[in-house]
Amino acid sequence: MSSSKDTKSRSQSWFGHSGKSGFLYRSWLKNQGYPNDLFDGRPVIGICNTWSELTPCNGHFRELAEYVKRGVYEAGGFPLEFPVMSLGETQMRPTAMLFRNLVSMDVEESIRANPIDGVVLLMGCDKTTPSLMMGAASCDLPTIGVSGGPMLSGRWRGQKIGSGTGVWKMSEMVRAEEMSQEDFVEAESCMHRSKGGSCMTMGTASTMANMVEALGMSLPENAAIPAVDSRRYRLAQLSGRRIVQMVHEDLRMSKIMTRKAFENAIVANAAIGGSTNAVIHLLAMAGRIGVELNLKDWDELGSKLPCLVNLQPSGEHLMEDYYYAGGLPAVLREMAPHLHLDTLTANGKTLGENIASAPCWNRDVIKSTSEPFKPEAGIAVLRGNLAPDGAVIKPSAASPHLLQHRGRAVVFENIEELHARIDDDSLDIDEHCVMVLKNCGPRGYPGMAEVGNMPLPPKLLKRGITDMVRISDGRMSGTAYGTVVLHTSPEAAAGGPLALVQNGDLIELDVPARRIHLDVTEEELARRRTLWKVPDVPKRGWCKLYVDHVQQAHLGADLDILVGNSRSDVPRDSH
Numbered sequence: 303m304s305s306s307k308d309t310k311s312r313s314q315s316w317f318g319h320s321g322k323s324g325f326l327y328r329s330w331l332k333n334q335g336y337p338n339d340l341f342d343g344r345p346v347i348g349i350c351n352t353w354s355e356l357t358p359c360n361g362h363f364r365e366l367a368e369y370v371k372r373g374v375y376e377a378g379g380f381p382l383e384f385p386v387m388s389l390g391e392t393q394m395r396p397t398a399m400l401f402r403n404l405v406s407m408d409v410e411e412s413i414r415a416n417p418i419d420g421v422v423l424l425m426g427c428d429k430t431t432p433s434l435m436m437g438a439a440s441c442d443l444p445t446i447g448v449s450g451g452p453m454l455s456g457r458w459r460g461q462k463i464g465s466g467t468g469v470w471k472m473s474e475m476v477r478a479e480e481m482s483q484e485d486f487v488e489a490e491s492c493m494h495r496s497k498g499g500s501c502m503t504m505g506t507a508s509t510m511a512n513m514v515e516a517l518g519m520s521l522p523e524n525a526a527i528p529a530v531d532s533r534r535y536r537l538a539q540l541s542g543r544r545i546v547q548m549v550h551e552d553l554r555m556s557k558i559m560t561r562k563a564f565e566n567a568i569v570a571n572a573a574i575g576g577s578t579n580a581v582i583h584l585l586a587m588a589g590r591i592g593v594e595l596n597l598k599d600w601d602e603l604g605s606k607l608p609c610l611v612n613l614q615p616s617g618e619h620l621m622e623d624y625y626y627a628g629g630l631p632a633v634l635r636e637m638a639p640h641l642h643l644d645t646l647t648a649n650g651k652t653l654g655e656n657i658a659s660a661p662c663w664n665r666d667v668i669k670s671t672s673e674p675f676k677p678e679a680g681i682a683v684l685r686g687n688l689a690p691d692g693a694v695i696k697p698s699a700a701s702p703h704l705l706q707h708r709g710r711a712v713v714f715e716n717i718e719e720l721h722a723r724i725d726d727d728s729l730d731i732d733e734h735c736v737m738v739l740k741n742c743g744p745r746g747y748p749g750m751a752e753v754g755n756m757p758l759p760p761k762l763l764k765r766g767i768t769d770m771v772r773i774s775d776g777r778m779s780g781t782a783y784g785t786v787v788l789h790t791s792p793e794a795a796a797g798g799p800l801a802l803v804q805n806g807d808l809i810e811l812d813v814p815a816r817r818i819h820l821d822v823t824e825e826e827l828a829r830r831r832t833l834w835k836v837p838d839v840p841k842r843g844w845c846k847l848y849v850d851h852v853q854q855a856h857l858g859a860d861l862d863i864l865v866g867n868s869r870s871d872v873p874r875d876s877h
Contacts, residue, residue: 311549312443313346313380315872316417323875327417340380345549347374347542348418349383350409350438352430357390359427359507360450362498362529369535370422370448373542379420379549381542384412386437389429391507391752391779398429399777400749402436402583403852403861404844405429406590409437414870418443420549422541426450426500426529428780431510432583435519436860438555439590441870444548445555446648447520448541449511451529452621453499458492464614465501466781468493470755477725478763499529502621504613506780509576510583515630516570518558518647522656526629528622544649551650556867559591562642565603566653569640572607572680573633575616575698577780578788581681582750585858589865597692597856601683601816608674609698610636612667615783616698617675619667627667631660636671682813684787687827688773688799688820691791691856697813701769704785705813709736709771713805716741717753724759731759733767736809740800741837742776743793744852744859748845754778754788771811773818775800775855787811787818789855795837796854802830 316327328341349370353363367383374381386408389398413421421438425431426449438445456463463472472489475481500507511525521541527534564584571580581600588595610633613619634641635657643654662668669675679698685691697705712735714720720739723729731737737756744750755778758770772786775793792798799820803809808821820827840846851861 311343311345311419312870312872313417313419314343317341318343323877326877345379345419345546346417347379347381347420347422347545348413348416349381349422349424350412350434351383351385351424352388352426352434353385353424354388354390356393357388357427357430358392358494359390359500360388360430360498363424363426363450366424366448366450366535366538369538370424370542373539374546377543377546379546382418384416386412386434389427389433391428396747397749397751399751400747400845400848402429402433403848403864405433406436406440406864409434410440410868413438413441413443415873420444420545422545423447424450426507428506428510428579431507431514432587435514435587436590439559439587440864440868442554442556442591442867443870444545444553445519446541446545446548447514447524448538449514449520449524451499451527451531451534452502452508453494454496454528454530455502455620455622456493456495458489462620463489463493464503464620464781465493466505466779467503467615467783470782474757474763477757477760496530501781503615503781504575504577504611504621506577506579508621509571509574509580509780512570512574512576512630513567513580513584516567516634517563518645518653519555521649522631523629526621526625528625548648553648553650556591558646558648559587559593560645561593563645564588564593564595565599566641566645568600568604569607569637570630570634572604573609573637574611574630575609575613575676575679578681578694578696579777579780581694582777582789582855582858586860589858589860590867592867597683600681604680605682606678607640607680608671609676609679610669610671610674612669612675615781623664623667627664628660628662631657632662632668635660636668682816684813684816684818686817686819688803688809688818689790690799691854693787693790693818695785695787695813699783700785704769704771706811707736707771708808708810709734711736711738711803711805711807711809713738713803714740717751720756724757727761729759731762733762733770735770736811737770737772738800738803738809739772739774739776740794740803742774743795744855745839745849746775746793746795746837748840748849750777750855750859752777752779755782755784755786773809791854791856793854797834797836799827801834802827804830
């Protein structure tokens with residue numbers, strides 16, 4: 303074992319001193335009962351834990367961390383668990399996205415400031431995955447991701463109900479007077495029925511777990527094993543073993559998260575019918591690791607590819623079914639002709655080696671490329687005078703008859719106005735209109751909340767109308783569905799054209815042509831711009847720092863001061 307120890311590791315810059323400094327660093331940690339030989343040069347593995355009782359998806363991470371520690375000890379490493387702020391999408395206001403960049407700073411500075419040689423990221427709920435990946439990428443140490451896994455399938459009165467997707471559907475049924483409030487409340491206890499685990503639909507949490515695996519930043523099968531399945535704990539233990547070897551091999555994130563790896567992730571996102579949120583998160587992650595990635599790549603590499611996975615919200619099944627059918631390895635094997643199979647992954651093998659014999663056990667859940675679930679279903683990037691820097695739409699979750707549409711704008715200046723007016727039967731709106739929501743982007747909310755899938759007016763729901771074209775500068779949950787144009791950039795609060803839209807303006811959506819157009823003359827828009835006023839901005843704290851430095855959606859909504867790789871150089875001594 304002594305031959306594998308590295309006396310020049312980062313951690314030995316703390317623990318390897320023979321004088322006062324070494325005494326300080328070792329002695330205070332020994333108060334937890336660690337024996338002297340744990341400080342002898344073996345790799346110190348930081349376990350970055352996002353456990354919190356306020357983050358239900360990550361409620362089992364204390365146990366998961368213990369299995370990681372087992373693996374680290376077995377491989378001759380020294381595991382040290384550390385907490386970071388946990389982003390519970392289901393509880394946090396105004397939106398967990400407001401704090402994604404803050405947590406990435408927490409992760410980055412925690413790693414850099416401490417005696418850590420390699421990192422295991424425990425992540426599950428939506429924003430915990432990109433925030434941890436972004437922060438770790440800024441340090442570029444050997445790193446492996448361990449996702450918490452999805453919850454068990456929701457079951458209510460003999461039918462499957464999925465996280466988020468069921469909420470959106472049933473809440474509209476209540477508003478249309480097709481479902482009682484009592485039944486709605488009863489379904490609450492039937493949708494989420496396992497301790498820990500993220501949304502079991504192909505929402506953002508499941509999408510980002512798939513993205514981590516597609517990038518090569520986890521062991522195979524990480525994305526889909528249910529949270530309560532014993533195989534999730536086995537994978538955590540194996541990941542603990544593997545990270546120690548990654549340190550010995552100096553297998554850093556930058557060697558895995560290459561341009562080719564990001565292209566693989568874009569292909570995978572199309573094939574799984576992944577969330578639009580993956581766009582904004584992968585752009586930010588690429589910016590941290592130093593890979594050039596932009597919206598154009600999403601359209602050119604993924605938009606014409608088929609969706610193979612029949613999962614809610616685009617389809618029928620849930621993540622538990624997806625795992626039993628073969629999970630991401632089975633999907634990637636189908637998509638192999640579109641992938642860079644030579645990319646390196648965290649287990650030391652290439653992506654091609656990992657998926658070479660991956661079986662599919664259920665073709666109703668994971669389709670073949672010859673008979674896909676939906677053709678040309680990747681993320682589509684729209685441009686036009688309403689979105690000069692781009693907007694996105696998820697065709698697989700949209701209504702085909704609305705993908706080419708022209709309608710009259712019904713404008714809501716902010717989310718409060720939407721809530722105040724949407725249930726009013728006197729609202730001048732019909733199914734041909736285009737709903738427009740402003741001031742929900744990175745600066746405007748602030749934080750770019752998941753409010754883009756606006757509820758439809760009850761008077762239309764009662765007539766059987768279930769979808770309309772909706773446009774905003776915000777996001778929507780990956781569990782949501784509908785013909786919803788999102789991430790319109792520049793946003794309204796930054797003076798983008800969306801800020802100038804008025805009731806009655808005609809808007810044209812043409813997804814096949816990748817076009818979104820506001821039918822208003824440039825002269826009229828210029829006149830309106832002279833009347834536009836910059837919204838008030840926060841005056842203190844994180845919100846002020848965020849609004850002052852956040853980039854627009856098409857750049858990943860990272861802070862401009864965080865873009866780029868800051869490495870993991872050892873800071874100066876503290877005493």
